[in-house]
Amino acid sequence: MNIILLGPPGSGKGTQAKRIEQTHGIIQLSTGDMLRATTGSDTEFGRRVKAIMDSGQLVPDDIIVEMIDRRIVQPDCSRGFILDGFPRNVAQAKALDAMLAEHGLRLDHVILLDVDEAVLVDRLSGRFSCNQCGASYHDRYNRPSQHGICDGCGSTEFTRRADDRPDAVKARFEVYRKQTAPILPYYRDRGILRRVDGMAEIDAVTHEIDRILG
């Protein structure tokens, strides 16, 4: 089963993708996480990508498309994958169709996490994740059950993203409205777009997604 999770920054794509990964045995492919892994390296490429990401703009399509094209054919994707953060514009959606066709794969579901933007700013400003396993948390809505200790792996080290600062958040919403939202009709016209209320409790959102995935 191959699915796309769509939704604005902070809509819960990463959180839900990790849950789907556990329950459905398919792999989360987060382009943001893949890119963040490269920005740690002290290379010209890493610095260039980091500057773009920190500003909230999109990294060039060719870099992203090549990254995904290589990733979806790896053995761990053989049962399927959850695309989280890709595609981000219509050109990427078309490139995805081309690569799926080339590999004899298909898209089963495109799930939109529908949320109110005003709430998202609040969500983004409080979020952090585990350095070790990537589990995501929030200062107010989703704290680890024991303070300072990751529920998933027991690590005590957490990170906050540079692009969750207010100026970058503003840029990311604008990019979403102008470049990513136009993807919705592309999938709606094909009858594979499903909307989920992303404002509901995290467990309720997971439940809705599970119903769609069957």
Ligand code: AMP
């Ligand atoms: P995310 O973790 O999905 O919020 O992505 C963080 C940042 O990574 C974005 O603001 C972009 O700079 C970059 N990025 C992630 N996915 C893509 C993509 N599909 N196309 C272009 N840039 C991306």
